[in-house]
Amino acid sequence: MAFTPQGVAKGFGLFVGVLFFLYWFLVGLALLGDGFKVIAGDSAGTLFSAVSNPVAGLMVGILATVLVQSSSTTTSIIVAAAGAGVLKVSTGIPMVFGANIGTSVTNTIVSLGFVGDKEQYRRGFAGATVHDMFNYMNVCLWLPLEAISSAINGGNGGL
Structure with missing residues (x-):
């Protein structure tokens, strides 16, 4: 396979573009973190400290994502x-x-948008269910392992 100057330039441009957007994504996360420090202060620390139970943290994550x-x-x-x-x-x-x-x-809510067409609804709901089971099985495996490894580590997080 021969490299052409146009192909190399295009590849380099794509690489620089990916680095550019990755940089701005990380800058955005840093700004979000600084915003938490400014807005939350100590009050958010006390709010999140009430969620020390892993199951309660799981529920907070579900609720936040649903919202x-x-x-x-x-x-x-x-x-x-x-x-x-x-x-x-x-x-x-x-x-x-x-x-x-x-x-x-x-x-699952998105799959309900296909309720008008029986075949599309069946396929959409089946796809959503497969995705659901993948997430549930991951959490059923990793959450207990995380809790056990955190307990072994003295409550300082998992491995």
Whole structure:
């Protein structure tokens, strides 16, 4: 396969574009973290400290994702809060698991949009159910392992 100058230039341009947008994504997360520090202060730390139980953290993640209808947004908020020191990482991990389950609620709601066409609804709901089961099985496997490894580590998070 021969490399052409146009192909190399296009590949380099795509690479630079990916780096550019990755940089601005990380800048946005840093700004979100700084915003948590400014707005929340100590009050958010006391609010999140009440969620020390992994199952409660799981429920908070599910509720937050259902409310904003985006697991990516919920996960970004959790990561920014953990990066800002407002939320402990060991508390945030079950919340991220909850965000994954909250996505299951969202895709089931989307599949209901096809209720007018029986065949499309059947396919959409089947796809949503497969996605749901994948998320549920992941959480059923990883949440207990995370809780056990966190307990072994003295409550400082998992492995």
